[in-house]
Amino acid sequence: MSIGVWGYLGEYEQERDDLLDAVDTVFRSGQLVLGASVEGFEAEFAGYHNVDACVSVDNGTNAIVLALRALGIEAGDEVITVSNTAAPTVIAIDAVGARPVFVDVDPDTYLMDVDQVEAAITPRSRAILPVHLYGQSVRMEPLLAIARRHDLAVLEDCAQAHGARHHGRIVGSFGDAAAFSFYPTKVLGAYGDGGAVLTGSRSTAARLRRLRYYGMEDRYYVVQTPGHNCRLDAVQAEILRRKLIRLDSYIKRRREIADRYREGLAGTGLVLPAVADGNEHVYYLYVVRHPDRERIMASASAAGIHLNVSYRWPVHTMSGFAHLEYGPGSLPVTERLADEIFSLPMYPSLTEIAQERVIDALVRAL
Incomplete structure (x- = not known):
């Protein structure tokens, strides 16, 4: 029998009853879009990270796109990141019209070489996007100090590091916002696609909620800026609630x-x-x-x-x-x-x- 680099069937057999109950819970709830399962997961995921707000979305790429938009990153801005990452990190920067500026990585950990970041800053720099690659954290203290000196936003890409900690502090709680993917292979994976953004800012969270729902606050009324249709599916949210406990x-x-x-x-x-x-x-x-x-x-x-x-x-x-x-x-x-x-x-x-x-x-x- 061959052995794959990843598989979920063994996990599914172990957790099948709970996962099917999650699906039944949503189907019996009377609300298939947003609703109690989505709200519950958002509160629980924010609580796990000791962060004020979680705004769930449909995938990890859009988590970065919406987070960049919510942080005010626009066409012509520069975002400093790495090239040793999954392409969606950079695709998201491109999607908002910004220019990715790359720094090299540490030869031992393969993570962003923070010592190279300051030299990459230009008058057009607006944000730093560190990628917590393969399951461990970038050196966040010196990175945050650089960001503060130059008035840059910090958006953490946590897609590969659910639950990782840096000097005791969980990733996703350092920056102005943090983007997560729940693609099935992830440490916390859905049975489909999903994503989320964490932030400690109420105003950023409010912008994110508008952006994931066409730019609307009230139904069918777009406020300020048109947004996207990027809601997390309620079934995936309920499955993620069950899996978050584990x-x-x-x-x-x-x-x-x-x-x-x-x-x-x-x-x-x-x-x-x-x-x-x-x-x-x-x-x-x-x-x-x-x-x-x-x-x-x-x-x-x-x-x-x-x-x-x-x-x-x-x-x-x-x-x-x-x-x-x-x-x-x-x-x-x-x-x-x-x-x-x-x-x-x-x-x-x-x-x-x-x-x-x-x-x-x-x-x-x-």
């Missing part, structure tokens, strides 16, 4: 899997994940490095082990972003990582027997 147990299980990888792959020549000082990693992905990646992945595939590369093409190298004029060599660490990184199977229902097969296949390949 989020800490999902994280505990991911850390156990990471510990077994660390032990089983020690001494193989793979560069294993480094955890930055003060970080509590949640291992959305277990990303390793090796210069002979393609041979290793092919060997594992022949043994029925499917690995993945996140991400094979840095955003600045994609033809769709050629207009940004970042040539080869402009982000050397990011580009080198793209040639060497790959992800191992990582999900809570991954069994110890399956994980041993993964480890054995990699040991043989190396």
Whole structure:
């Protein structure tokens, strides 16, 4: 039997009764759009992060788009971020008409190199968008200090780091706003798509609620700025409420899997994940490095082990972003990582027997 880099069927069998009850709860509620399930999830997700407000939306990309708009980012503004990320981070910046400005990443953690941020600031800079990649936090204290000195907004991309902490503080509670994705693969994943924005600002939350609902406050009356139709589906909201209760147990299980990888792959020549000082990693992905990646992945595939590369093409190298004029060599660490990184199977229902097969296949390949 083959082993995928991600799977949900084992989790579904364990949680099936609760998940089907969630669907039945919404169908019997009499309200299929917004309603009690959405309001309940928003309150509970905000409470989990000790943040004043959560505004749920239909996916993680629109969470970033609406958050940028709510923070006042407009066409011609610049947003500082990284190229070592999923393309939707940058697509969202482009969607509001702003220009992404890239800084390179730390060679050990693969996260934004905060020491490069200040040099990237120009008179058109309006925001910094740190990506808490693979399950751990960017160094937020110095980043926030830079933002304060230059009067820049900070929007955290938390799509891959639900529940991660930095010096004891949970990600999503640092910036002016924080965007989350609930795509099924995420640490807190829906059974479909979904997203949310956290903020401590009442005015930002109010703008977000208008923007996700056409720009309306009262029904059919657009206030100030036209918005979008970006509401979280009520069924997904109710499922996320049930799963939020189990989020800490999902994280505990991911850390156990990471510990077994660390032990089983020690001494193989793979560069294993480094955890930055003060970080509590949640291992959305277990990303390793090796210069002979393609041979290793092919060997594992022949043994029925499917690995993945996140991400094979840095955003600045994609033809769709050629207009940004970042040539080869402009982000050397990011580009080198793209040639060497790959992800191992990582999900809570991954069994110890399956994980041993993964480890054995990699040991043989190396």
